[in-house]
Amino acid sequence: MRVLLTGAYGQLGRSLLDRFPADWVLLACGSAELDITNRAAVERIVRRFRPQVIMNAAAYTAVDKAETDRIRAMKINAIGPENLARAAREVGAQLIHISTDYVFDGSKPTPYIESDAPCPVNFYGLSKWEGEKRVQAMLPRAIIIRTSWVFSEYGNNFVKTMLRLAQTQQTLRVVNDQRGCPTYAGDLAQAMIALARDVHAAGIYHYCGDKAVSWYEFAQTIFSLFSGYYPALRSVEVLPVTTASYKQQASRPLNSVMVSERTAHLYSCWDKALENVMSA
Ligand SMILES: NC(=O)c1ccc[n+]([C@@H]2O[C@H](COP(=O)([O-])OP(=O)(O)OC[C@H]3O[C@@H](n4cnc5c(N)ncnc54)[C@H](OP(=O)(O)O)[C@@H]3O)[C@@H](O)[C@H]2O)c1
Numbered sequence: 001m002r003v004l005l006t007g008a009y010g011q012l013g014r015s016l017l018d019r020f021p022a023d024w025v026l027l028a029c030g031s032a033e034l035d036i037t038n039r040a041a042v043e044r045i046v047r048r049f050r051p052q053v054i055m056n057a058a059a060y061t062a063v064d065k066a067e068t069d070r071i072r073a074m075k076i077n078a079i080g081p082e083n084l085a086r087a088a089r090e091v092g093a094q095l096i097h098i099s100t101d102y103v104f105d106g107s108k109p110t111p112y113i114e115s116d117a118p119c120p121v122n123f124y125g126l127s128k129w130e131g132e133k134r135v136q137a138m139l140p141r142a143i144i145i146r147t148s149w150v151f152s153e154y155g156n157n158f159v160k161t162m163l164r165l166a167q168t169q170q171t172l173r174v175v176n177d178q179r180g181c182p183t184y185a186g187d188l189a190q191a192m193i194a195l196a197r198d199v200h201a202a203g204i205y206h207y208c209g210d211k212a213v214s215w216y217e218f219a220q221t222i223f224s225l226f227s228g229y230y231p232a233l234r235s236v237e238v239l240p241v242t243t244a245s246y247k248q249q250a251s252r253p254l255n256s257v258m259v260s261e262r263t264a265h266l267y268s269c270w271d272k273a274l275e276n277v278m279s280a
Pocket of ligand 1: 009059099149
């Protein structure tokens with residue numbers, strides 16, 4: 001399989017690099033090698049390399065900053081994926097693009113399924129939804145995977161933030177009224193590889209970890225696991241707070257729990273995967 005990977009050095013990109021089958025021919029591009037917002041550069045690389053699959057792990061992921069950096073967020077999250085979809089169509093490649101739980105507004109009392117209507121409450125979510133629509137218009141058989149609360153041994157994520165803050169703060173206030181499913185980037189990478197091999201795969205998929213929790217419950221799980229290895233963490237107090245009392249630039253959906261029957265065979269147990277971050 002010939003695979004072009006964009007955004008190769010973000011946390012998902014690096015998790016994919018660790019897991020690509022040895023017999024795949026891979027062209028891995030970070031933002032320095034390929035800026036996905038540059039249509040001509042995308043077309044040049046795709047025409048030259050002629051991938052069978054393009055995996056897009058590139059994105060603008062700064063949720064709060066996106067509120068004021070709208071043009072850049074839209075370029076990277078909507079125009080970039082459209083450029084990839086157009087180039088994929090030209091060479092007959094499949095595109096696997098990643099989207100987010102933040103396309104939903106969180107008002108549904110039960111978990112979101114793929115056919116639920118998006119209605120983002122922040123600009124990041126809006127830009128990702130626009131990306132979904134542009135990809136689907138350009139390449140209707142593209143694979144779009146919505147994931148949530150991604151963590152890994154790489155980059156910036158909630159697990160690393162909690163452990164970093166615990167080094168300097170004895171009390172951490174963590175939101176307890178937003179619920180979602182943490183997702184280990186390594187499991188998401190395996191799911192992408194499995195879907196790349198499935199010639200019938202197409203359309204929108206939800207893929208996330210198995211258990212829904214609040215950010216507060218996620219933090220508690222992190223500290224209870226990690227304090228077995230770092231006893232100093234036992235003295236850190238985690239306090240539940242409400243979204244209303246925790247001011248952030250961007251609104252967040254209160255419920256971003258997703259489920260899927262389409263990816264049930266690609267099961268991901270996130271609390272077990274936390275140990276991978278521990279041992280990294
Ligand atoms: N992280 C989460 O909790 C979460 C939740 C739901 C969905 N997602 C989605 O999951 C996917 C992977 O996220 P992640 O956590 O791996 O993100 P990440 O660690 O922030 O990585 C994103 C990568 O995209 C690259 N990039 C940014 N602009 C680019 C451009 N114009 N051209 C090419 N590359 C560019 C960045 O490179 P530079 O650093 O060099 O700019 C970075 O390496 C994204 O689609 C994201 O929206 C993430």
